[in-house]
Amino acid sequence: xxxxxxxxxxxxxTFDFRLLIKALGKGEKGSRxxxxxxxxxxxxxFALGHATRVQMAxxxxxxxxxxxxxxxxxxxxxxxxHTLHSDWQSLSVDIDWPVYAGKREQLPWLxxxxxxxxxxxxxxxxxxxxxxxxxxxxxxSCLDALSIRCCTTPQSAALALASxxxxxxxxxxxAPVLDDCRQLxxxxxxxxxxxxxxxxINPSNAPISLRSYFHPGLxxxxxxxxxxxxxxxxxxxxxxxxxxxxxxxxxxxxxxxxLMKVVSKKAANVTVSSSTxxxxxxxxxxxxxxxxxLSSDILALLWRETQPLLATELSGVMSRTMIEQALSxxxxxxxxxxxxxxxxxxxxxxxxxxxxxxxxxxLSQQCWANRLSDANNLLAQxxxxxxxxxx
Numbered sequence: 001x002x003x004x005x006x007x008x009x010x011x012x013x014t015f016d017f018r019l020l021i022k023a024l025g026k027g028e029k030g031s032r033x034x035x036x037x038x039x040x041x042x043x044x045x046f047a048l049g050h051a052t053r054v055q056m057a058x059x060x061x062x063x064x065x066x067x068x069x070x071x072x073x074x075x076x077x078x079x080x081x082h083t084l085h086s087d088w089q090s091l092s093v094d095i096d097w098p099v100y101a102g103k104r105e106q107l108p109w110l111x112x113x114x115x116x117x118x119x120x121x122x123x124x125x126x127x128x129x130x131x132x133x134x135x136x137x138x139x140x141s142c143l144d145a146l147s148i149r150c151c152t153t154p155q156s157a158a159l160a161l162a163s164x165x166x167x168x169x170x171x172x173x174x175a176p177v178l179d180d181c182r183q184l185x186x187x188x189x190x191x192x193x194x195x196x197x198x199x200x201i202n203p204s205n206a207p208i209s210l211r212s213y214f215h216p217g218l219x220x221x222x223x224x225x226x227x228x229x230x231x232x233x234x235x236x237x238x239x240x241x242x243x244x245x246x247x248x249x250x251x252x253x254x255x256x257x258x259l260m261k262v263v264s265k266k267a268a269n270v271t272v273s274s275s276t277x278x279x280x281x282x283x284x285x286x287x288x289x290x291x292x293x294l295s296s297d298i299l300a301l302l303w304r305e306t307q308p309l310l311a312t313e314l315s316g317v318m319s320r321t322m323i324e325q326a327l328s329x330x331x332x333x334x335x336x337x338x339x340x341x342x343x344x345x346x347x348x349x350x351x352x353x354x355x356x357x358x359x360x361x362x363l364s365q366q367c368w369a370n371r372l373s374d375a376n377n378l379l380a381q382x383x384x385x386x387x388x389x390x391x
Contacts, residue, residue: 003032012045017055024062033066034059036232039075040082047083047177057184060192068193070221074228076197081234083175087154088203092123092161095337096206098199099128100171101214101248102136107294109329110251111139112303115146116371117337118165120379125161125204129171132182132195139249142296143168146303174203200225207238207347208340212245219244219261223272226263230270237347239264241340243277246329252336254280254328260336266347273343275357277336280328294318302326306372327368334364341379 004023009015020042023032034042042059045051063072097114114124126148130138143150148166151157152173160167172179178198185192200222202209211222219242226240243260246253258277263270298317305311308323315323338360345352355363367378 017051036075040079043079070224091204093204093206096209099139102138145296212250214248230265252332
């Protein structure tokens with residue numbers, strides 16, 4: 001049985017989406033994967049209501065059973081980006097920070113890193129979907145503890161970024177089709193390509209974008225997807241950082257050394273570099289520290305305490321080991337971001353020296369120690385000040 005050849009694509013309004021399902025499902029010998037353009041059209045067609053729920057669910061399941069290809073994932077990401085309102089892409093953001101995994105028990109210490117960056121003039125946009133894995137503890141449930149605004153429109157997000165330097169947006173408010181796709185893969189009871197693609201949309205076209213994964217092999221997939229999106233000019237020039245996150249979330253695990261791959265594009269050149277964030281808790285390597293009962297208010301408490309290991313109020317709710325793990329996770333995550341800011345500064349023509357990992361660790365610790373000093377801005381020289389106008 002011959003495979004269905006590459007199809008002649010039209011607009012989402014006129015295309016017969018049954019052809020894509022047939023290409024994916026035409027038997028053991030006749031089926032094939034979708035091309036980048038076909039996957040992008042499928043997602044756009046579903047978002048516009050021209051591909052049906054049955055067709056989209058069938059495509060998601062067929063891709064999942066066979067294993068999604070790089071072109072399929074990258075094409076779905078491109079399709080998602082094409083559904084975004086242009087005002088999201090006009091926001092003034094330095095770091096795109098997707099937070100879709102949640103944690104099984106720990107608090108999202110990454111919020112303290114994002115808050116610190118915002119107070120030092122680095123604009124951060126967090127986005128996630130707390131309904132995708134509802135049994136986990138998501139960033140969205142902890143926003144109020146640090147007074148981080150959850151915005152539903154690009155206009156309100158622009159105001160939050162201008163005043164606070166940080167904002168959180170639900171995935172469904174960025175692209176409503178993400179809610180529809182999530183409902184489909186929950187009905188199917190399967191993971192889907194959408195769960196990978198949602199992390200990759202970089203809705204604000206930030207020059208630095210973070211990607212975390214948990215399962216082995218997804219680092220290579222994210223790398224190749226980023227390369228494909230850069231090659232197809234779906235991403236603006238900049239950097240995509242890929243690393244194994246703490247319980248899959250976009251936060252570094254201080255108990256292990258973590259390899260961070262960085263896919264970068266400058267002009268027409270796409271390159272891949274890497275660095276390793278060393279373990280900052282060697283003595284606890286392999287030891288899990290449960291924090292299931294901690295209140296999100298502890299995030300604000302940890303932010304305020306200048307000497308957390310000696311603070312009576314903090315030690316009343318957290319053991320010393322818990323505090324050390326939290327502080328080390330903050331330091332490891334901030335170290336990685338500082339390295340990325342340094343890399344972006346060089347791409348933008350900055351004259352700053354290249355930082356070593358050890359220097360970045362030292363700078364991260366200084367930044368955290370001085371976080372409550374309004375006059376102190378240690379990161380000012382490591383990120384570009386000029387930004388496009390906000391919405």
